[in-house]
Amino acid sequence: MSRRKRGHGEDGAGSEDGAGFAATSRRLAGLFRHVRVSVAGSLALAAAGVLANLAGPLIWGRAIDAVLAGTGFDHVRNLLLTAAGLYVLGALAGFAQQYTQNSAIARVVQTLRDDVEEKLNRLPLRYLNGSSRGELLSRMTNDIDNIANSLTQTLTQVLFGLLTVVGVLVMMLGISPLLTLLALVPVPLTLAVGTLTAKRSQRLFGDQWRLTGELNAHIEESYSGHELVTVFDRAGAFRETFAHRNAEVREASQLAQFTSGLLAPLVLFIGNLGYVLLCVVGALRVVGGQLTLGGVVAFVQYSRQYSQPLGMLASMSSLFQSGIASAARVFALLDEPEEAPDGPGRLPAVRPRRIAFEQVSFGHGRELTIKGLDLVIEPGRTAAIVGASGAGKTTLMNLLMRFYDVGGGRILIDGEDIASVSRDALRSEIGLVPQEPWLFSGTIRDNIGYGRPDATPEQIEQAARVCGVSHIVHALPHGYDTMVDSADERLSDGERQLICIARAFIADPAVLILDEATSAVDARTELLLQRATSRLRHGRTCLVIAHRLSTIRDADVIVVLRDGRIAEQGTHAQLMRAGGEYHRLSRHQSHAPTAVPAPGRYSQR
Incomplete structure (x- = not known):
């Protein structure tokens, strides 16, 4: 924990110290x-x-x-x-x-x-x-x-x-x-x-x-x-x-x-x-x-x-x-180098979206994290990405949102190369529910409405009801006007995640990315989260980064990554019958000892 994290600020100290006084x-x-x-x-x-x-x-x-x-x-x-x-x-x-x-x-x-x-x-x-x-x-x-x-x-x-x-x-x-x-x-x-x-x-x-x-x-x-x-x-x-x-x-x-x-x-x-x-x-x-x-x-x-x-x-x-x-x-x-310039294009007005990865490669430095990957997610379908740590799951998510640009190949949405689309236009079509729920300092109403600044109070409350947040809100002292943040101990991780799901729901994205939104919660809260994410996925093309295989059995296609390549893909049943990498991961998780986590701190009151 005490190890110093070296980054650009520290590496650049020498150049800063040598910066000319006059310049x-x-x-x-x-x-x-x-x-x-x-x-x-x-x-x-x-x-x-x-x-x-x-x-x-x-x-x-x-x-x-x-x-x-x-x-x-x-x-x-x-x-x-x-x-x-x-x-x-x-x-x-x-x-x-x-x-x-x-x-x-x-x-x-x-x-x-x-x-x-x-x-x-x-x-x-x-x-x-x-x-x-x-x-x-x-x-x-x-x-x-x-x-x-x-x-x-x-x-x-x-x-x-x-x-x-x-x-x-x-x-x-x-x-x-x-x-x-x-x-x-x-x-x-x-x-x-x-x-x-x-x-x-x-x-x-x-x-x-x-x-x-x-x-x-x-x-x-x-x-x-x-x-x-x-x-x-x-x-x-x-x-x-x-x-x-x-x-x-x-x-x-x-x-x-x-x-x-x-x-x-x-x-x-x-x-x-x-x-x-x-x-x-x-x-x-x-x-x-x-x-x-x-x-x-x-x-x-x-x-x-x-x-x-x-x-x-x-x-x-x-x-x-x-x-x-x-x-x-x-x-x-x-003076730090910035992101590559935006393309002027916009995505065609089509919903739900079709996503295609064509011979996509990417790496940090010389070592490639993604190697010649081909993957198609049909409109309105859900693709779950699984694999061991370091296989490239999160990298795919970052490439799709253009946090990184591909080193080789291309990513298409409805036939349009996302490199030719402005980042703002691209990201306005994508909703993200991260693994670690993050709440901004403000009211619950503000946090849900963050995904859509012009949302009315009625629309915010409807999103809360659909995503199972309303019962949490009504138990809080000031309802939707209760001040919260990510360190608020009145809310469990699962309850904060439900608010994040409602935030994504009200934004109404055409493409949805779920970074294992149901990890590290108790069984009751996991059920609430699965119901909420199921409603959120409806009618949208969805990419799920999965750590718990039990949560993605109903995905239309499950993609198993290994060393930046697709090891196998198919439905849950197909992959279990194949007896390959997915079958091994599934059996390993099902036989792993599980501790019963404590119930949600506020939802149980």
């Missing part, structure tokens, strides 16, 4: 194209705020010179009021800029979530089966939330910082080119330190979010398999694995934060050295008469405004690098 940043910036009006407005407001704040030190310097020159009080007062008014305008521009920017970021993140959701719907089944749910959920939630958080907290600082640096340079050059040159001396050293730290931090933050995804996958697995973990007394092993992975996340996070956090104090130290140099040279210039005291004061204020954005950008770098690392993981998911 990921450009791609992330490209998401802002559809909100470019808001971006332009945010830039204009930021520029207005920076200009208002930049004028302050210059006016303060003039006020000092005016006081030293003995200028009248009114002139000094006007200068001070002007400076105060500019500061107020700068603050208002800053508030408006932040609101505009955050609105744009919220829309970008919403679009990114939509893109990821749509991408998951286009990914092939083999990718989803090869990736842990916890890892995928981590990319959809933790990583996207981290992107939003880093953008919200850094973009304003970055925008104001860059505009301030440019504006301050212009103002400083106007006061003293020599002092400006001295102020720029620390910049190359600051950039070198920042570049080295950013490269190291980017990789470390990638490790942090990859390990976070693995930890989430472990938690999800522990929760999903809680009963098995408890029964086999493996809680201690799970706790040990959790503690180990939690420690890995802590160490990776601590190292990433420490490495990126080195930048801020280093930049501050370098800036302070430059500040001391400016003060000494500025004092000498005042003594020599090249500058006024007010000019030096204004320049020193500008130099502080120049160094502050650099320190602020350095302090924001860790958060921004973390966001870029998350963006690289999300983009890696968006």
Whole structure:
């Protein structure tokens, strides 16, 4: 249970860690194209705020010179009021800029979530089966939330910082080119330190979010398999694995934060050295008469405004690098190969359907699971597929629904190759009752109506009556409006399966796939399920994946698979007389000891 499940998310970690910082940043910036009006407005407001704040030190310097020159009080007062008014305008521009920017970021993140959701719907089944749910959920939630958080907290600082640096340079050059040159001396050293730290931090933050995804996958697995973990007394092993992975996340996070956090104090130290140099040279210039005291004061204020954005950008770098690392993981998911393009065709308007497998082959990698299979299911007939585990039963079901595309041969429905039919059109004709009953969080009415969103309450209740669900519903506290989900202990597995059968019934599919809907239930519930599935199969072409041979004796044709090929086929009676593979499987099951399972938890009340 504690074995790590390696999938695309983990295999791709190396490529994600190596994703170029600049390339990921450009791609992330490209998401802002559809909100470019808001971006332009945010830039204009930021520029207005920076200009208002930049004028302050210059006016303060003039006020000092005016006081030293003995200028009248009114002139000094006007200068001070002007400076105060500019500061107020700068603050208002800053508030408006932040609101505009955050609105744009919220829309970008919403679009990114939509893109990821749509991408998951286009990914092939083999990718989803090869990736842990916890890892995928981590990319959809933790990583996207981290992107939003880093953008919200850094973009304003970055925008104001860059505009301030440019504006301050212009103002400083106007006061003293020599002092400006001295102020720029620390910049190359600051950039070198920042570049080295950013490269190291980017990789470390990638490790942090990859390990976070693995930890989430472990938690999800522990929760999903809680009963098995408890029964086999493996809680201690799970706790040990959790503690180990939690420690890995802590160490990776601590190292990433420490490495990126080195930048801020280093930049501050370098800036302070430059500040001391400016003060000494500025004092000498005042003594020599090249500058006024007010000019030096204004320049020193500008130099502080120049160094502050650099320190602020350095302090924001860790958060921004973390966001870029998350963006690289999300983009890696968006770049995964998708399902083959849909065909434009639709199935002819015929019911019930005729299904034909013609020389169908399929395999994962080099090894074939299905090998040159030929099978015809006549309209309105039921074909049961039996065989040992790994024979290819479930693969046939997935091929028919185009979760996988055939590697060779073709599958026809009423003479139409399903490869030429859009997946939506194909799947709208197929109803599925899976082996593991799944209920969505919602009411029983919602769960039955899921198969037909426009169904009326009367149609939902009729489907429930036909499929034997109504007596279950009436025993629940709020009837059809009772809230349920797949973990609801008020319903037994069989009762949940009856609801799934009603869901398929109301969808009225032309083709029905039953993945052994009566397995692992007690005898009474099995009888109810068999009656419900019999009604559901009526008038439809049906493919039954069978594990219990006793449930498919009335099938029109029974197909025995062995190693991806049809070993034999015929009716139950024909196959029993033949004394082959089916006869052996049937005798084995009939002589196997059977335990009497506990009755349905709610149906017996």
